[in-house]
Amino acid sequence: xxxxxxxxxxxxxxxxxxxxxxxxxxxxxxxxxxxxxxxxxxxxxxxxxxxxxxxxxxxxxxxxxxxxxxxxxxxxxxxxxxxxxxxxxxxxxxxxxxxxxxxxxxxxxxxx
Amino acid sequence: xxxxxxxxxxxxxxxxxxxxxxxxxxxxxxxxxxxxxxxxxxxxxxxxxxxxxxxxxxxxxxxxxxxxxxxxxxxxxxxxxxxxxxxxxxxxxxxxxxxxxxxxxxxxxxxxxx
Numbered sequence: 001x002x003x004x005x006x007x008x009x010x011x012x013x014x015x016x017x018x019x020x021x022x023x024x025x026x027x028x029x030x031x032x033x034x035x036x037x038x039x040x041x042x043x044x045x046x047x048x049x050x051x052x053x054x055x056x057x058x059x060x061x062x063x064x065x066x067x068x069x070x071x072x073x074x075x076x077x078x079x080x081x082x083x084x085x086x087x088x089x090x091x092x093x094x095x096x097x098x099x100x101x102x103x104x105x106x107x108x109x110x111x112x
Numbered sequence: 113x114x115x116x117x118x119x120x121x122x123x124x125x126x127x128x129x130x131x132x133x134x135x136x137x138x139x140x141x142x143x144x145x146x147x148x149x150x151x152x153x154x155x156x157x158x159x160x161x162x163x164x165x166x167x168x169x170x171x172x173x174x175x176x177x178x179x180x181x182x183x184x185x186x187x188x189x190x191x192x193x194x195x196x197x198x199x200x201x202x203x204x205x206x207x208x209x210x211x212x213x214x215x216x217x218x219x220x221x222x223x224x225x226x
Binding site for chain 2: 033035040041042043044045048088090092098099100101102103104105
């Protein structure tokens with residue numbers, strides 16, 4: 001069974017602070033996605049990383065895929081209240097077509 | 113572009129009854145996925161349909177079933193409902209490109225079993 005562990009589970013910070021969320025596994029993933037989910041809504045795709053060592057930037061969000069494709073991180077610079085939500089990582093592995101394994105998520109609260 | 117739509121938004125059933133949840137994918141997407149998001153348990157993969165066929169299934173009992181129609185919309189059926197089936201059921205669609213594709217989710221159906 002392929003598992004994705006996210007840390008921290010909960011994070012509460014002040015507006016303007018920086019933060020990093022981690023997504024770790026003992027398994028290799030062919031690709032990894034990050035999603036953000038707000039209450040009452042479905043997850044929204046933020047980014048897909050495919051290549052080991054890949055770094056992608058989306059405004060104040062920086063995503064990194066580990067060299068071995070077993071882990072990933074999401075760094076937010078100067079967090080804003082609008083960043084509040086549940087951040088989920090999800091990975092797909094070879095041999096299990098169509099199935100994405102999700103981490104349990106990091107609940108981020110950014111206080112104004 | 114219209115997103116993934118799910119109906120109903122809320123559904124209340126009693127134990128032992130059957131529930132039917134519906135999903136319309138983004139136009140042009142041929143794959144539909146169903147996930148269960150129970151409180152505190154994260155998203156659990158239920159089913160994947162592509163081109164009208166069930167392609168993969170998660171670790172759920174057979175009373176969870178579904179189908180995909182020729183227009184690529186999908187239906188999830190849950191028979192003999194149990195209290196622990198109470199959860200948010202999320203449908204997602206994608207244009208399958210191999211492996212795990214980035215998913216576009218609907219806002220879910222909140223199923224409550226009493």
